[in-house]
Amino acid sequence: PAQSMEELVSLCKRRGFIFQGSEIYGGLQGFYDYGPLGVELKNNIKAAWWRSNVYERDDMEGLDASIIMHRLVLRHSGHEATFSDPMVDNKKNNKRYRLDHLVKDQKADVMARVTELMGQSAENFPALVAALNANPAQASTALREAGVRDPFSGEVGEWTEPKPFNMMFKTTIGPVADEDSYGYLRPETAQGIFTNFKNVVDSTSRRLPFGIAQIGKAFRNEITPRNxxxxxxxxxxxxxxxxxxxxxxxxxxxxxxxxxxxxxxxxGVPRSKIEILDVPKEDLAHYSKRTYDLMYDYPTLGHEEIEGIANRSDYDLGSHTKAQGELGLVAKVEENADSVAKLTIPHPDTNKPVVPFVIEPSAGVDRAMLAVLSEAFTKETLENGSERIVLKLRPHLAPIKVAVIPLARNREEITSVARAIKGELQGLGLGRVLYEDSGNIGKAYRRHDEVGTPYCVTVDFDTVGKGEDPVLTDTVTVRDRDTLAQERVKISELSSWIQAKLR
Ligand code: ATP
Structure with a gap:
């Protein structure tokens, strides 16, 4: 695995996995572009997730809802009121920070001040942040007296009172920008699933239990995008x-x-690298009955959330349904006078309408990329003493499945065979197969090690009957990324050989 985030960042840029967004205009913080190999790896991760959670189950349907949503969806979901983080400004340099990020490194000092100023101590870090947030004037004093430093300048800051900051991106819809003509870019894909619950049930005749799966973009105006x-x-x-x-x-x-x-x-992300955090009751989001956070051990960052698996009770459907009062909801929901749909389904035993409970496994694709890359990243010292970087990606995730390399790029008899092989292997539907004549063979191998290509197929003079050994005619060399073993395989058997290996 990778030892540091830096190693990954540098590989990603060098080989074309990930670039800074809007880079030629100075970059836009918190936005990244996935390059030629990044888009393949990302698509492969998403396809693996879809296969496992939709195709391999019979109790699941897929969905692709729109990104911009009606403001009432995000009002009744609770996001307008609560999807915010408290933040503070440093008056010295006008930098803005999330309160919890700011306090994290000096929590003991701040805790001591809070105990003194507020006459009570917080029992843990979230409680400390909550106490600061609830008492803005004292919070600003506590930060000052504790001498909290500005992470950017390193100097003690002059801190304002914490203010809530809603993380949703708002946008105008249509030609007239009046009071009601705005919508939100969804901050999570989940809301599109809840608002389509009735459509999916009615069009598929699903009965409980069943699930709806969705992959898509979400937008959060994070105050401090980083890492x-x-x-x-x-x-x-x-x-x-x-x-x-x-x-x-x-x-x-x-x-x-x-x-x-x-x-x-x-x-390729082993259980031993994931800590299961059974989120303590007092830290749970308001809709959650219980949540497991999967905390992957990221290089440099340590254990951080890669996926959350929440029991959301009947909160979401209960918040979006009409006729809330008749439904015996368990969750505490805000009144909804706007919804036109009753979000119930017949109970499988009694046939009476019921608002189901919801279990939500929610994983980030970007955080998955980082974990997969980090686990695959390997630095090896070879027998001859040289060092190589190799991405030991599972074959189904590899951006390029096979590279077909003609040993001489100007010899028609060799390049035509190589092109024919590329065409045949591409037709197997395994993913990208690359015809690669960009440099010498050693460089090509090194590049494909670094981007995780499981096999390199080389067409040489022996292949076309112009080498030393006539027995090798119509065979190619196949090099294995992980073992470095090179094997001569008959062209006529190559497709089934590759298929068997990449299955
Ligand atoms: P965090 O506490 O790290 O901000 P969260 O608890 O807000 O995350 P959820 O709302 O549970 O995250 O979102 C589900 C998943 O979406 C997370 O487990 C993570 O993989 C991903 N995710 C959330 N926010 C971001 C982000 N700003 N950048 C990348 N991935 C994110």
Missing amino acids: FIFRVRELEQMEIEFFCVPGTDEQWHEHWLEKRLSWWEAQ
């Missing part, structure tokens, strides 16, 4: 909302925890 693609403002999520009979929710929660851990394992 490469770990915290970005335009992100992609892979989310499932699994609807079940109230009372069976705890079992399904455990089911999904297990499923998701084994999926990560199959992508």
Whole structure:
């Protein structure tokens, strides 16, 4: 695995996985562009998730909802009121920080001041942040007296009172910018699933339990985007909302925890690198009955959330439904006078309408990329003493499956055979197969090691009957990325050989 974030950042840029967004105009913080290899790896991760969670199950449907949503969706979901982080400004340099990020490194000092100023101590870090947020005037004093430093300048800052900052991106819809003509870029894909619940049920005749899966972009105006693609403002999520009979929710929660851990394992991210955080009651989001956060051990950052698996009770459908009063909701929801749909489904035993409970496994594609790359990253010292970097990606995730390399790029008899092989292998539908005549063979091997290509196929003079050994006619050399073994394979058997290896 990678030892530092820096190693990954440099590989990603050098080989074309990830670039800074809007780079030629100085870059835009919190936005990244996925390059030629990044888009392949990302697509492969998403395809693996879709295969496992939609195709390989019979209790799941897919969805692709729109990104810009009606403001009432985000009002009734609770995001207008609560999707905000407290933040503070440093009056000395006008830099703005998230309160929790700012306090994190000096929490002992701040805690001591809070105890003194507010006459009570907070029992943990979230409680400390909550106390500061609830008492803005004293918070600003506490930050000053504790001598909290500005992470940018390193100097003690002059801090304002914490203010809530809503992280949703708002945009004008249509030609007239009046009071009601705005919508939001969705801050999570989940809301599109809840608002389509009735459509999916009615069009598929689903009965409980079943789930809806969606992959797509979400947008959060993070105050401090950082750590490469770990915290970005335009992100992609892979989310499932699994609807079940109230009372069976705890079992399904455990089911999904297990499923998701084994999926990560199959992508090369082992369980031993993921800590399961059973989020303490007092830290739970208002809609959550219980949440497991999967905390992957990122290089440089340490354990940070890669996926959250939440039991959201009947909060979401209960918030978006009409006739809330008749439905015996368990969750505490705000009144909804706007919705025109009753979001219920017949109970499988009684046939009475019921608002199902929801289990939500929600993973970030960008954070998945980072974890997959980090686990695959390997530095090896070879027998001859030289060092190589190799990405030991699982073959189904590799951006390029096979590179076909003609040993001489100006010899028609060789290049035509190589092109024919590329065409045949491409036709297998395994993913990208690359015809590669960009440099000498050693350089090509090094490049393909670094981007994780499982096999390189070389067409040489022996292949076309112009070498030393006539027995080698119509055979090619196949080089294995991980073992470096080179094997001579008959062209007529190459497709099935590759297919067997990449399955
Ligand atoms: P964090 O506490 O790190 O901000 P969160 O608890 O707000 O994350 P959720 O709302 O649970 O995250 O979102 C589900 C998943 O979406 C996360 O597990 C993560 O993989 C991904 N995600 C959330 N915010 C971001 C972001 N700003 N950049 C990249 N991925 C993100």
